[in-house]
Amino acid sequence: MRTTELVDGFRQSAPYVNAHRGKTFVVMLGGEAISQPGFHDIINDIALLNSLGIKIVLVYGARPQINSSIDNAGLSSEYHKRIRVTDDSLLSLIKQVAGGLMLDITARLSMSLSNTPMQGAQINVISGNFVIAQPLGIDEGVDYHHTGKVRRIDVSGISRQLDSHGIVLLGPIAASITGESFNLTAEEIATQVAIKLKADKMIGFSDSNGIADEAGNIIAELMPNDAQAIYEQMDQDDDACSATLAFLNAAITAARAGVPRSHLVSYQINGSLLQELFSRDGIGTQIVTEPAEKLRSATIGDIGGILDTIRPLEEQGLLVRRSREQLEMEIDHFIIIERDGLVIGCAALYPFTEDQVGEFACLAVHPQYRDADRGAMLLKHILLKARKQNYKRVFALTTRSIHWFMEQGFQLGTVEDLPSQKQALYNYQRKSKILVFSL
Known part of the structure; x- marks a missing residue:
């Protein structure tokens, strides 16, 4: 019986469901996302995350809605250093817009009709004075009036609500210790909440599905410095990419302050949030913290470190012995994990291009790590590399680590599953088990 796509999807997403349960995500919904026809699908997906045991802080913005209301009211908006100056008349209007959106989002999250994905859901949406603001003050003679910035985050208050399985909803208006209201950016609130809560992820939406390279391909992962370089090259005055710019800047700040991952996905692609979080390859761009360890392609200079890593396993008979000369010839097939200049792990992908197959080999990690x-x-990096080579499958030979490979998704195979060139070299005396991973 052939499995359906639904069954396959459930099975592939299960590890991510388990990994995300109990984690804290800060989701930033810009006004651009809220104005999209597919906004109700995004809300449904956020509700689904909550039902899966993920702690959600939802921060919403209202920039396009505020701009539209200002135009309709015949008012003008002054900017200084790309920051809106919020005078008394604008503050009154912004409070109306922000309050209306808060009620609309709360209503969406409260929906539980039988013909919707939220059937039977009972979600508590909590808004409150979790963010304390302070005025930006005067800069170069320009008084920002009621434009403010984050002074303090009530971490314990937010955490209590999250522990009670509620969704905390925060908008762009926050109160100060003097009882005044200030207009803040959703990006700053989301960033500061993610940092102070030590959130596991921050998630944002834009019109594009992540950050693209010069060829137009989405970049799956960026370190903060690389993201900073891209940010500085982007047109800061381009309204079309304002949401991308704002989130990218926020993600860089969050990553440098210790937030492990920030995801940027498209509000125009239905289900992009779920695809990013619950599929093996994702769909958008992640900005990740600078790791103490680096995973990279090996070079000739790494051969000594690779030999030190694999020799103990070779002596135990767990790996086939390789000479320095052989490694020099095969170094392009290897990747390593480097920590403080030392090789602490390695693996190789040997190509069998004619058969569109790769061999995962020489996996070794230093005993202390x-x-x-x-x-x-x-393994994940090797499989990604194999997919980029358009391989149909990856195989591995092992005598001791059969269960580990099966836990990673490999299945037992036979000699006939090997490419013909490898079949001719198979050592029947060693009796290695053959494990196959279909791509």
Whole structure:
């Protein structure tokens, strides 16, 4: 019986459901996303995250809605250093817009009709004075009036609500210790909340599905410095990419302050949030913290470190012995994990291009670093590399690690599953088990 796409999807997403349960996500919904026809689908997906045990802080913005209301009211809006100056008349209007959106979002999250994905859901949406603001003050003679910035985050208050399985909803208006209201940016609120809560992820939406390279391909992952370089090259005055610019800047700040991952996905693609979080390859761009360890392609200079890493396993008979000369010839097939200049892990992908198959081989991790899934990290990178080569499958030969490979999604195979060139070299005396991963 052939499995359906639905069944396959459930099975592939299960590990991510388990990994995300109990984690804290800060979701930033810009006004651009709220104005989209597919906004109700985004809200449904956020509600689904809550039902899966993920703690959600939802921060919404209202920039386009505020601009539209200002135009309709015949008012003008002054800017200084790309920051809106909020005088008394604008503050009154912005409070109306922000308050209306808060009620609309709360109503959406309260929906539980039988013909919607939120059937039977009972979500508590909590808004309150969790963000304390302070005025920006006067800069170069320009008084920002009621434009403010974050002074303090009530971390314990937010955490209590999240622990009670509620969704905390925060808007762009926050009160100060003097009882005044200030207009803040959603990006700053989301960033500061993510940092102070030590959130596991910050998620944002834009019209594009992540950050594209010069060829137009979405970049799956960026370090803060690389993201900063891209940000500085983007047109700061381009309204079309304002949401991308705002989130990218926020994600860089969050990453440098310790937020592990920030995801940028498109509000124009239905289900992009779920695809990013619950699929193996994702769909958008992640900005990740600078790691103490680096996973990279190996070079000739790494051969000594690779030999030190694999020799103990070779002596135990767990790996086939490789000479320095052989490694020099095969170094382009290797990736390594480097920590403080030392090689602490390695793996290789040997190509069998004619058969569109790759061999995952020579997996080794230093004994002191075997408790943090570095083997799985190396495997993930090898599988990504194989997909880019358009391989149909990856195989591995092992005598001791059969269950580990099966836990990673490999299935037992036979000699006939090997490419013909490898079949001719198969060592029947060693009796290695053959594991196959279909791509």
